[in-house]
Amino acid sequence: MPNTTNATTVQEHLRELQALVQDALKQWSLASTTIAATSLVAQTNPPRLTNELHPLGPVQVSLLQRDYKEKIAAIRTICLSFAQGPLQQSLNGSDSSSASSLRKYSSLLKEDAQHEEALSSVKLSMKLCQNTLRAASQDGSIKTEHLINTIRDMATGLGLECYLETGSRPDSMLPVSTLTIGGNVIVIDIDVESTGAILRVKVSYASEIHQDERIDRLLGHNLRCKCGKLVHTTTEKTGKATETKLVHLPDCSRDFDAFSKNLKALATLDSFSKKYPNIDFFHNIRSMDMDLKELFRREMSLTGRDLNRVLTCGHGIPMTHEVSPGPSVAYWASKADLLDVAWEELSAAIEQGANEKVKVPFHRINIMMEESTTPLAGYLPADRSGFLLSEQDSLSLTSVPYGSIMNDQGSVSPTTILQQPLRWIVPNTDSTVEAAYVAVLHPPVVVSEDVAKQLAALSNQAGLNTTMGSHKNSGYLSLQECLISNDNEQRSWEVTLDYGVNAVHQVYSFDRSKIEARLLHRVPFTHVSQIYICTKLLRQQLAFNTLFQSCFKATVSGSNPAVEKTNKELAATKLQTSIGSSSSISSGDKGGSNVPSESNKEDDQKVSIVIQTPQPPHVILASFVNPHTETNMTIEILIDAGTGLPAVRLINGTTVGSSGVSSGGVGGIAGVTGLSSISNMGNLSGSLVDMQQQQQQEQRLFSIEPEKLTKVLQMSDSIPILVRWILKRSFAWVKENLYQGKAVHQPSLSRRASTYTEEGGILKRPRV
Incomplete structure (x- = not known):
């Protein structure tokens, strides 16, 4: 919303222009002083320099461009008026005294401008000092x-x-x-x-x-x-x-x-009501709030009041005036934050509108309005109470005089709660109203460039979608770098979930391919039905972000487990209770009492795990060598586009060191999937024997049903917990086959010194 200005001089316009730029830099978290900005540009990889400089960032770029052009145009008008007035008369006049007077006048103007600028700077500093002292006063x-x-x-x-x-x-x-x-x-x-x-x-x-x-x-x-x-x-x-x-x-x-x-937010709606008196903007925002609550009521009825399912698979949980004026939708929360939620009490608090009782740190979409240089949205008349047609109106109403009726086929899919397409009223767009609906993300979300483009397309603004991908700058932090930490020079992260004898330390690294990322603060949209599209895209991205980040939160080994008990360990405890160990796992496996003595003498193992993100936010691959079976393994995680729930498949390769098998790096498909080539093609009979031996070995490979893996990951939201669970299951599987006298290639229980130190291999601590 542009502020009214009373500027009449070039100096005043320049001061307002400076304030405009400084406000934008503050919202972008960039330095506003000349020295700081110069040093920032000189850096090789300036942190967060350009991940927020886009149309869906904290600043409305289109309005900033408009206001900037208006200030420059006003300054040019004043300068042109001076050039065509006194200056032109002085240049055209033959009297030398007038030229001398003009030079003196120009010198006085320049001196006066310098004094005014210095005085303005001092005045601003004194005002800031005064405010600081008043804020600290005890009076x-x-x-x-x-x-x-x-x-x-x-x-x-x-x-x-x-x-x-x-x-x-x-x-x-x-x-x-x-x-x-x-x-x-x-x-x-x-x-x-x-x-x-x-x-x-x-x-x-x-x-x-x-x-x-x-x-x-x-x-x-x-x-x-x-x-x-x-x-x-x-x-x-x-x-x-x-x-x-x-x-x-x-x-x-x-x-x-x-x-x-x-x-x-309130002043914007109020100014629109004054500027466009024929439209009740507060009524339209309230209508969206009522529509979201009606969808919530329907989904709660269909799920038997399953609030968790409505949160993850439905339109989300509606709240009013929760973190900002107007309606909002809670659409996602991490599993760690939902562990101890009393769902019945939370449902009652939400239905009663008791915002102060909702303590879960949900990710929310806050619906507001903002100025727009391009008219996009349509508005309901005062006698229409909602955009969503009721179940009764859906059967009888076929048209409206102020717009059209849309059958929302996108609201129905195999994973959605509603199985009948919703019907919405789409009001006609008024080209004279420069206003737009906007979904403000609380908190902001790091997304891939592809997701940013899909969200930008919701507003149908010309050039907005293409602008999202036009900044191919080396200063950008990649998606992976944005998600892990500000320390982008770190190459590996150690995660320890077990302590004591035979603890396995997971060492994570990631493929550093450049994947563009954007930090989204706001998403303009044209109709309330598009909120569901936003929630589905953001759920998938947040699930990806959480799984990726779970691998790069280093823990300190050797600490007191009672003190260092984290949400991951709490989730792991819940997993063991709900899923349980398989019948092959000994009940005494916690402390390693059933582990053969040879294994007890070994030092703790380090398993190197490489994380790849070939198609974010759809796929995550985790590749490593299992130290118990010494086979290449790849965990393939597919994240659902509608609910954000992951599905897991374990790709189990052949034994490390067998003919034609890579050592578990990321250099080729064979190393990841375990496909081996036949070394001697000249001897047909030898090849057949090798193939038969390989088939027999593959039949004896360790495997886990994808359903169990999926359940583990969906309950924990942690790749390290999933890897830990796979390692424990494989260790128990090796012991069971060993005790039953099966010929299992098992070097882990009486292991030779490992030399596989490359990515994906096993790293060992030297003995003291």
Whole structure:
């Protein structure tokens, strides 16, 4: 939303242009000073330099371009007016005195501009210093003044009117200041006590139907600080309070940034209501909220109130005024965050709208509106309560005068809860309304370039899709680098899930092929039905991100397991309880009591595992050599595009060191899949014997059903836990076959010194 400007001089326009650029740099998390920006550009791989510089980043690039062009055009107009006026007259005049006067005037203007610029810089520095001192002050009146001034500056910058009234109230012994923020259809009253404590925040609308206490609590939560609980009251013997003192912490925790964003969301709708009085924008946002709740009701009914399935396979969990004004959809959460969720209590809290009882850190899509240079969306009339047709209207309604009816075939698939296509009203687009719906991601999500293009295509903006893939810059962090850490020079990560004798340490590395990535903050869309498309794409990407990141969170071996117990180990404990060990695994395998003595004498093993991502976010491959069977193994993980649930298949190769078999690296398909070539093609009978021996060996290879592998990974969201489970199963399988007298090639239990130190091989610690 562009702010009104009163700039009339070149200097004022330049100052506003500088503020515009600095605000964009701040949202992009880039340096705003000249020295810092120069050093940043000089770096070989500047961190996060360009992963947010795209149309779906934190900044509306189209509006930034428009405002930038407007400022430049205004400066050019002033310069042109001067060139065609006094300057032209001076050049055309024959009087030398006029030219001399012009030169003197120009010198004075230049000197005055330099003084004004220096004064402006000093004034800004003094204001920042004043605000810092006021924020750190322990005096309640100073705190109150600083709080009110900060809120007033935010509101006036958004084009809202502010009024301040100070007086007494029956429910407070201290003076109370009421700051009233007024717009076209909204009024916000903020009551602040003289100690700086927020007493009440109330948002009122022109229409009573939009009143909701949750938005009051949301804004109040943004403005309240932790200092509010440090109120000390001294009472005399008479029982009357004589002194109330509020001790503020050094770092006051009022979330002004969140309040500013939420206030901007309300101000944007309010400004649209003033600019386009024939459209009720608050009504359209509320209609989307009602549609999402109706879809939630239908899916909960069809699943027997299975909230977890609605979260993972359905349209998501709707919430209103949860982290921002308006509707939002919770569409994903990690398995670690869902381990101890009481689903019945969570369902009741969501249906009651009790946002304060929802403690799960869901990934959410917040639905808002923003300015757009290209009119995209259509809007419902005031007498239509929703975009989604009810089950009754779906059978009877065939057309509407203000738009069309769409059969949403994309809402139905084998993995969806709903099995009948939804029917939506699609209002006609008004070309005069420069507004658009936007899905704001909370938190932002790192996605592959392909997913970014698919999400950009939802808004149908010309050039938006192609822009997403136009920045092939070496400064970009790859998808893998964005997901692991800021330390991109690290080459391997050790993950330890077991301690003690025979512990297997997993050492992970990844294929460093350059896969472009984008950090998405917002996704413009044209219709509420496209929210489901967003959720499906983001679920798949987040499942990919979680599985990939699970391999590159290094753990410290030798620590106390009671202290270092992580969510992974909790998930592993739950896995062993629900899935259980196979009948071939000895009950005494925990501490290695049933392990042969030769194995007890060996040092801990290190298994090198290479992660490949040939088609993110669809496929992940994990290749390694099993130290117990000494065979090449590849875990193939396919992530469903609708639900984000992974499916696993174990590709078990032949024994390492056999004829024609690679040692488990990533250099070729044969090394990964275990396909071997026949070494001597000249001797046909020898080849047949080798083939028969190979077939017999393959029949004796260790294998696990894909269903069990899939269940393990879906419950843990951790590749290291899956690898650990496979290694334990293979160890038990080797012991079982060894005890039964089967001819199994098993060098692990009486192992020779390993020399396979390349990628995918076994690394051993030297004995002390």
